[in-house]
Amino acid sequence: MKKKYLIIGGVAGGAGTAARLRRRDENAQIIMFERGEYISYANCGLPYYAGNVITERSRLFVMTPDKFMESLRVEARILSEVVAIDREAKTIHVKDLKRNTEYDERYDVLILSPGASPVKPPIPGIEHPAIMSLRSVSDIDSIKDKIDSPATKRAVVVGGGFIGLEMAENLKERGLQVSVVEALDQVMNIIDYDLASEVQQHLRAKGINLFLKDGVASFEHHGSLVSVRLQSETLIDADLIILSIGVRPDTAFLKDSGIALAKNGAIKVDEFFTTNDQAIRAVGDAIVFDSPLSKSPVTIPLAGPANKQARLCADNIVDGNKKPYTGSIGTSIAKIFDLTVASTGLTEKGLKAAGLPYRCAITHTGNHAGYYPNVRQLSLKVLYHPETGKIWGGQSVGYGGVDKRIDIISAFIGKEGTVYDLAEFEQAYAPPFSSAKDPINMVGFIAVNVLEGMSDTISWDEAEQARKNGAFMLDVRSEEEFELGAIEGAVNIPNTDLRDRLKEVPKDRDIILNCAIGLRGYFAERILRQNGFTRVKNLTGGFKTYDNAIR
Amino acid sequence: MKKKYLIIGGVAGGAGTAARLRRRDENAQIIMFERGEYISYANCGLPYYAGNVITERSRLFVMTPDKFMESLRVEARILSEVVAIDREAKTIHVKDLKRNTEYDERYDVLILSPGASPVKPPIPGIEHPAIMSLRSVSDIDSIKDKIDSPATKRAVVVGGGFIGLEMAENLKERGLQVSVVEALDQVMNIIDYDLASEVQQHLRAKGINLFLKDGVASFEHHGSLVSVRLQSETLIDADLIILSIGVRPDTAFLKDSGIALAKNGAIKVDEFFTTNDQAIRAVGDAIVFDSPLSKSPVTIPLAGPANKQARLCADNIVDGNKKPYTGSIGTSIAKIFDLTVASTGLTEKGLKAAGLPYRCAITHTGNHAGYYPNVRQLSLKVLYHPETGKIWGGQSVGYGGVDKRIDIISAFIGKEGTVYDLAEFEQAYAPPFSSAKDPINMVGFIAVNVLEGMSDTISWDEAEQARKNGAFMLDVRSEEEFELGAIEGAVNIPNTDLRDRLKEVPKDRDIILNCAIGLRGYFAERILRQNGFTRVKNLTGGFKTYDNAIR
């Protein structure tokens, strides 16, 4: 018998499921319901369309209803909002927003991919035409109209996550004055504080006014202008405000359906994307599943996972639950002006919150061979299990090659890899692309040296604590480097002199070594350890990480 | 007791072993012998120094003897050639090329890293000052002198491997007329013929005269000018000739040592880098070991493996053989003008030669989201085991993101990954870096679809064979595309029309589908299969691969 598949939501998860369903089942009837005017659009491209980086609006549409019908015989009903589900009758109730009519449609299997909508907290004054948020094509059309208006000169972006910062960049490129307001003490929460500080410096260097640790208290309306009042009482005038403080599963219409939802409104599914109703599945930004790393429930609003879930969900529908989803580790990335910021797996703060044991290795090194032109520094941080070396996560900030390093770490996490794998990893090396020892290898070496007892690293915050507790801070950089700035109270013995000046190092105190990035500190550590010093630790990431974080 | 480690060769393998040995054993005496004037130089940078891309000569030196002494207390004796080894006495015999003296030096452990030297076959006329090869700093000094001379206008590069093509590019950038002569039917033997044709087109587009399937018969001397006579009788005049037809282990000095060598002159070592003499180890370009993939002996002259072997070798010396080397899969890469060419693991021709079972998946797709500016096509080919899906190898050609894709595949091969892993791989996605389904995912999907019986692919050469054997060649591109060129004898039914024109497709013949790159061919295949057609195959890589290869 011909199956009837109904799909709610016509973008990544919905359209992806529809396409794969057709390839798996030529005879089924497949109908996709989309509330908005467009299906299959490139949400991820919207900020670049606002910035005129993507110049043709039509490029935003990966598929149209016509093309979908032509090539895959999928019926896409736009301007069709699903407002209720009758699970007993196996029908959905649809509002036709164009004709202003309503009707029911029967399903054999129903797939939900309603996505997530921007959070809009009850801040006083939040309802104003200049205060916008960004999810859909119509959102960006409004935002772009506003930018195009000559009266629009000052913008405030509320929220320093990746969508907020992509918007900040594109608004800046369009010539606006841009402020970013973030309630946390850092931007880009997908990475840790020490690396985020590099991003913050870059944003400031690019002329963004950055307000950290400062939330919005209220919006004050003055005609078309809005004054954003921060908790600190700072007042910022703006012609355009982009709200980008996170998203929430767009599942209000499921409230009375009896479909089990998590506290954040996300749809609970099993590893085959089945909800608590066997005939109803769900994918994408709107679902919750267990993290393969922390084992806690997570909602990961990203397009890669949504697309892959969609494909797998279709297979499980047709084949009957043969291919369990192994979950997503939240690999993500953003270009922020000239910088790339990316992360995979768990962060240090995530590990702390989950109470999981970890260690951390950091390196700041060239993205390719140092002697080849245009080498730029790449910061790479890896978190790993202190006994097994299993990789928990990685994060990176730099000007080139960041995406590659994070993808490699993601691949290894996917195979339950360890830092030993990173040390052994065989990269494709020629001077424009890598070094004979890739940053991935280096960070692996650092971690393996710790696991094998060759070295003991300490992170910038622990080092700062140790310093306050009276540790001997030994800076092994050259005198010239030391004079340009050093850790408070540090003593300078260049690593090349250390063998001859061992007497100056106390044996009865904790010794914290630092150099610029950790390498010479490690060389010095090897000398000290093999000369009977045991209370030695090397500051991972060196003065660069410390200075970034302390500033 | 203080150990005495002697090392022969002062670059990647030698210097790398010395450095790690020091960090593992602070008290040992470590002496490194280097025949040339320099240690620790960037061989890989030499072509770019010739091309003035690397402008400062000093940048080529990663370490100097002074720095090595200062930081690691390693004594580097340059201009010191080791000419013999007395294994009984545990001494080496050294020629001091500066003072013109000779002496013996005793060792506890001897490490060999003499590298490999360019092959110089006995072609008539090969001895001429304009005929040069490239390995060391002094080689590049001579080559550069020659390029700098205004009389030098025409260059011939013999050999289309990565060093030859890097030189061709840099000579061209310096304004020379450049010809490349290659005896095989393709350049860049690290990839297969179908992908290499893209490189060849690019070389020609950049103004390189390319001679394929044509070896050098002789060099004819006319004063400072040399005429290169090819087997085809073509004659090319040149002021400068770069010989770059491969390298051979530089082990002539070991001939009488009793150290076991393979037929190609490479030093035989076990997984701890021990030669047949327990006190002598070897690493780098000069060794032979079993490929972890083909299990056959291989010599891999690459800097990444050399450096990693060095580090591991030092550990095995100090710890007593605890860390077996898992081998190298030959991951390598080159920038060739605007293109990047890279490969990892086994090639199709390598698999054929080894008689190993495989299948192949090819995709030509954007290196990042299609709607984001500057998207360029990336060709990606993956070879995998036809039953288990285990990845044998990958290769890629494109303008951006090639290094990343090959590194990801290398990581998966390192973990004995399969094409299922490629399909599931969680990339860092934002429009400038990837697509919601990365090319890595796509090639994984294609392969998994075959493994799961959803699709059956055919390679360009098999398709060509099938065509000759009377298969029905069905081109499902649009009429416009079809008219611009198609496979001989192909019938055109656009994939969007196929459902309505099934009657035109014969049930009693083999059907070979093609579209531009394989995607619509696959869509069409799904329609046909689900309509009872069983003798269907989809041309992997589509018309693009076919046309590249057939031309």
Ligand SMILES: Cc1cc2nc3c(=O)[nH]c(=O)nc-3n(C[C@H](O)[C@H](O)[C@H](O)COP(=O)(O)OP(=O)(O)OC[C@H]3O[C@@H](n4cnc5c(N)ncnc54)[C@H](O)[C@@H]3O)c2cc1C
């Ligand atoms: C500005 C922006 C930039 C982004 N950049 C990136 C990026 O760089 N990388 C990345 O990985 N991800 C990015 N994302 C996230 C990515 O777009 C989402 O993860 C992905 O689109 C989720 O797919 P989905 O199908 O779950 O939801 P959506 O794509 O949101 O689709 C859900 C659709 O369902 C419709 N819908 C909802 N309820 C109903 C209903 N009741 N009836 C009918 N229709 C309904 C909605 O109108 C919507 O069109 C970005 C998102 C935005 C907004």
Ligand SMILES: Cc1cc2nc3c(=O)[nH]c(=O)nc-3n(C[C@H](O)[C@H](O)[C@H](O)COP(=O)(O)OP(=O)(O)OC[C@H]3O[C@@H](n4cnc5c(N)ncnc54)[C@H](O)[C@@H]3O)c2cc1C
């Ligand atoms: C032009 C060029 C470009 C390259 N590009 C790349 C690239 O992009 N990527 C990549 O991975 N690899 C590249 N390589 C290869 C890479 O340089 C080698 O794999 C690596 O240097 C091998 O290290 P090794 O220690 O085994 O040998 P080598 O680096 O060759 O060092 C051996 C040293 O030993 C010395 N020696 C030999 N015999 C004796 C003796 N009897 N006594 C004393 N000294 C002796 C030699 O003079 C030499 O300096 C390139 C090589 C060249 C020449």
Ligand SMILES: CC(C)(COP(=O)(O)OP(=O)(O)OC[C@H]1O[C@@H](n2cnc3c(N)ncnc32)[C@H](O)[C@@H]1OP(=O)(O)O)[C@@H](O)C(=O)NCCC(=O)NCCS
């Ligand atoms: C485009 C969209 C409708 C999905 O449709 P789709 O037909 O699955 O599209 P894709 O381009 O992903 O097609 C991939 C299919 O072609 C196959 N394919 C791709 N290249 C191929 C090739 N060279 N040879 C053979 N098959 C190939 C793949 O295997 C896959 O088929 P499968 O899933 O049956 O294995 C959906 O992803 C979408 O709406 N995207 C836009 C919205 C979005 O993702 N937004 C967020 C990010 S901006």
Ligand SMILES: CC(C)(COP(=O)(O)OP(=O)(O)OC[C@H]1O[C@@H](n2cnc3c(N)ncnc32)[C@H](O)[C@@H]1OP(=O)(O)O)[C@@H](O)C(=O)NCCC(=O)NCCS
């Ligand atoms: C440079 C050379 C002498 C090796 O010396 P080296 O001291 O091992 O140099 P590296 O820069 O590789 O040092 C890496 C060491 O520092 C450590 N390290 C690097 N960054 C670190 C950091 N941020 N924190 C702590 N340790 C760090 C690594 O763990 C490694 O030590 P280990 O091997 O004991 O684990 C040798 O590789 C060489 O001669 N190279 C040039 C020649 C060559 O390779 N040519 C071919 C390619 S062009």
